[in-house]
Amino acid sequence: MGLRATVYGGAGRIGGNKILLEEGGRVFLDFGVDFSARNAYFSMFLRPRSFSLVEDYVLTGVIPALKGLYGEETAPTYLHSKTPFADAVIISHAHLDHYGHAGLLRPDIPVYMGEGTKVLLEAREEVRPNRNESLFEEDSEREIHVFRTGDVFEAAGMKFKPVHVDHSVPASYGLIVEAGSGVLAYTGDIRAHGPRKDMTQDFVEACVKEGVETLVVEGTRIDETENRSEDDVRAGMNAVVGKAGDRLVSVVVGMMDFDRLRTVLQVAEDNDRLPAISLHHAHILNKLGGANLRIKVPSMRDDKILVYLERRGSGTYAKSDYQKWMAALAESSPTVKEEEVRTNQSKYIMVLSKSEDIIDLASIKPAAGSPFILSTSEPHSEEQVIEMDKIKNWVELLQLRYHHIHSSGHASGTHIIKTIKQIQPRQVIPVHTEHPEVFAKLLECEKTKVLIPRSGEPLEIF
Ligand SMILES: [Zn+2]
Structure with missing residues (x-):
């Protein structure tokens, strides 16, 4: 079987990224909160119930209904399973729309994140406890693995190479994934106008070097050209x-x-x-x-x-x-x-x-x-x-x-397109954007094909 990608969160939406890669085994890239989906049903005063957290989120479509993915205390019985749904979850950076629901995952699914990301998440947890969705519960058996740029790790038969990128939180990463059938990369959230734009450039160069054929790319500001630094x-x-x-x-x-x-x-x-x-x-x-x-x-x-x-x-x-x-x-x-x-x-x-x-x-x-x-x-x-x-x-x-007075944590459309032209992937999958179709328009004259993801619908990659 070739590599297949299913975007469960972040398709036509800003944030809530949950991108499943399957090739024999299964790995999720990010497992974040989709605020617009959650705010449609929940608020400070209308909260999911702690005893049926997963059930309430699945019912309202906030998280996908996948068997064997969640901790069973708060999941409905039809989602229980003997074996875990995924082999690993990899968190790109310490923003809630990328990691916020990872605490709902079965504790026997290992979670990978940058070393600095772990420091930030633990610090945040200390000051704003995430009562029911904590990744760091004391008595949990959850394995948390940390990485740095230069590390290579394997999960589900795929090789992962994290490379630092510049974004509005330190320790943000892009990922290069060597699958059996080809090389894919995921930008996470990036900017090319920040104080550490050299790090984003390092990621782009690594993508070129590794011969990335498919790029899962963020497009928060794909329809904007402004670049306040x-x-x-x-x-x-x-x-x-x-x-x-x-x-x-x-x-x-x-x-x-x-x-x-x-x-x-x-x-x-x-x-x-x-x-x-x-x-x-x-x-x-x-x-x-x-x-x-x-x-x-x-x-x-x-x-x-x-x-x-x-x-x-x-x-x-x-x-x-x-x-x-x-x-x-x-x-x-x-x-x-x-x-x-x-x-x-x-x-x-x-x-x-x-x-x-x-x-x-x-x-x-x-x-x-x-x-x-x-x-x-x-x-x-x-x-x-x-x-x-x-x-x-x-x-x-x-x-x-x-x-x-502010400057965005996300690259403008101009920079995103420039990045794609540098990497020259065969195809891109726009995520974390409300305007994936703009990618197709902007790349019309290029060789790169745009695959517009629909939530929960698998895309055959290689
Ligand atoms: Zn972010």
Whole structure:
């Protein structure tokens, strides 16, 4: 049998990638949350029931009905099986729309991920526990294997070569898959305009070298040409902060968006302000810095980065108000508190990890006209599914000035097509896009064929 690919998530959708490769054995590339499918039936207040999690998700089409794929406690009996459905699941990077449902898988299906991805997922889990869908349950027998660029591993008779790519979360990977019948590659999520665009180029070159014939390619922004870079973000923020004068500056940066955090730290330095970062950001910096990874992490030890110790619980900074990881951070890092920021507004840039933290500004009382910069770039992750109208009301109430300054984690259509032309695969399968048909239009004059995936329908690859 040749290689067959079935896109169970990410076909005509942004995110929720679940791509099954079959050739004798079976491997899933990513097992993420499709937010649009999930939000059609569920919300904060209408949740799947913990005792029938898989059943409720399968019923609503949020995850595919495949026998032997899920842990059996919450799956309906017709999906139980003696043998596991898949031999392995490989996670490309630490975004929920790529890994978020992997915790539902049978514990005897091994999960592979980048070394840095594991650090990030564990850190995230510590601060925002994923109660029912955890990948790291303490007593679980689940095997988690980690990889780095340069490693080669085998699963289901196929050889996998992960290669780093640039995206809005560190430790993002593309994968080259050597199957018996041919070579396929999967981009994961990529950009070619980020601070580490050289890594995306490494992946492209590896694809050329390995003679990739089929490319499963992301197309989040296939219909866009704009390419604002991280440097543009820095310039945009500098323009705003430069005019802020005595006012406080606040910036919202996604907890996992390490590159953006670094940009904000740079902007603080450019403007002689001190960054007062959220406990969440500090936690991620600490974990990444503490692991032996090939990632340069800014140090919090030299007092140039302060941790904003927010008031919680009783509001009196009592130790019992803080979760364990927060208390540990507060003890080991230089911190700054509300009153200091309130009285010296021009000295600081507040870095919030989510827009909802705007409520903390209510007691800091920023001077009228203080800039509030939303700098989140991934509208597909759960933490950023926010109720924007409420945030705007708060901005108005606190007399702040709203700005949106960001650069996408995804390559523009122009770059995606350039990448395809460099790799010259025989065929591409567009995923993670609402406009797969645009690929066909843009590649009309090329030799590369476009296979438009339909959810759950197998494509014969080789
Ligand atoms: Zn992503």
